Amino acid sequence: MLKSYLVVELLKLLAAGMLLISFALLATRRTQRLIMLFAGQGAILFLSTCLVAHDAGLTELYFSAALTLLLKVVLLPLILHGLLHRLGAQWDNERLVHVPATMLAGLVLVVLAFGLAQPISMLATTIMRHTVGIALAVILLSFLMMITRRKAVSQVIGFLAMENGLFFAATSATYGMPMVIELGIALDLLVAVFILGIFFFQIREQFDSLDLHHLETLKEE
């Protein structure tokens, strides 16, 4: 009983860390630091999944935790770093519109997410049911990040962070998804990053920059 209580406290702490990283993602200007933050979020996800697996005694969750570690902490950040390097965009700084306003919107989203999660967490029986709200908040904050960003790379990172939030929601509400689905999603993510990497090069070739607002004006020749 006492041990389980400690696990719940630790999970809450990790969930708070995840939320904090989501806010940091909203406010960071440097693209390289965004990738590091994304890797950190993956690491927190790995730790929390391991804790849940240990507490619930589910072996398959260990596999999905290992998958998280391999894909989101090691592989995807490495690929993104490589892409940045080849694009020559390592030191890119992004202009953000009014960070405090964005963060204020984020706060509103957090309240909304907790309100939405209340019925779900009352139905759930897992030990992580208190953190469903945070998982939803992470998803919504990643949406917000994708809306406020202009650079292609940061939008992709927002997309990946959203997947982190979804995964976290799945583990906290229902002890994770079936293995087949998880493997499928992992493969999808990997492929998505490859394809988006090709897009980066195409976009840059067309417009000489990774700024996506060039895509908003269509011109017929």
Added chain:
Amino acid sequence: MNGIAFVWQFLEVVLAIALAPLFTGWIAQCRAWMQNRSAPPLLQPYRMLRKLFHKEAVLAEHASPLLRAAPYALFGAMVLAAAIIPSFVTDLPFARAADAIALIGLFATARVCQALAAMDIGSAFGTMGARREMMIGFLAEPAILMVFFNAFLLFGTTALTGVVDNYASHPSVVDPSVIFAAIGFVMVLLAENARIPIDNPATHLELTMIHEAMVLEYSGRHLALIEWAASLKLFNYACIGIALFLPWGIAIHGAGLGHVLFALAALIVKLAVCGAALALIESLSAKLRLFRAPEFLAMAFLIAVLGLLVHLLMGANTSA
């Protein structure tokens, strides 16, 4: 309450006054190591103070008494603050006089004194520094209040000693909101003490300086007192941070002599670690433009509010 409490109180204040320059020197040394420079001696701030106390104090011709009185008021406010903050014992008779909100008021009083004194002569740099300092101050105060509210909400009291007492007796529970509060607090600490992302304490470039611009008119013993008060302020903030977020090992009410000595040793170790961490943060970050400072402090405020939200909402979920 007994007589020994007054002894601890006295000892605590004397210790704060004596150790504050050492803490500043330690941070400077760590910074020098991290930046591959040869470090100034650890006791350099004491030598500086000694030199300044031996020099003649020169005052401008048109100076009002305010300019002369401000350094003493500043130093007095910081000493009083050191008496309220529980650094290694919580059984402090003085602490009953003021809670944490009054403590913020005390810091604000000191700030206003210094800003007024800086405007007194009417030189351009002093006025500019005072205005910048007031801008930073009015943005930092709500943020630090929010950080304190996190702790108040957790422990149901606004007295700093009460918070630490409660905290130290339930060491196993670390509420998630503490992480947010701690990050907000560090950001405010950096801004309030003229550290690097906001102000560079070692700068000699007039256009970027805040704290230094305000003390340009001072010399001799007045400057010594102001410098000493500045290091006391940093020491006080570090002690607040340690009391709120790392209170393990502090001697709570009714502790014996052995425990107090242990708490003292723990405090010194914690201060050394915190100083190194501060130096690391300062070495890793670049100074922000002045117009980025509101953004930085607004972020500190919002992170602290987020802590409150997480505490309230997660708590609500637990009870449901």
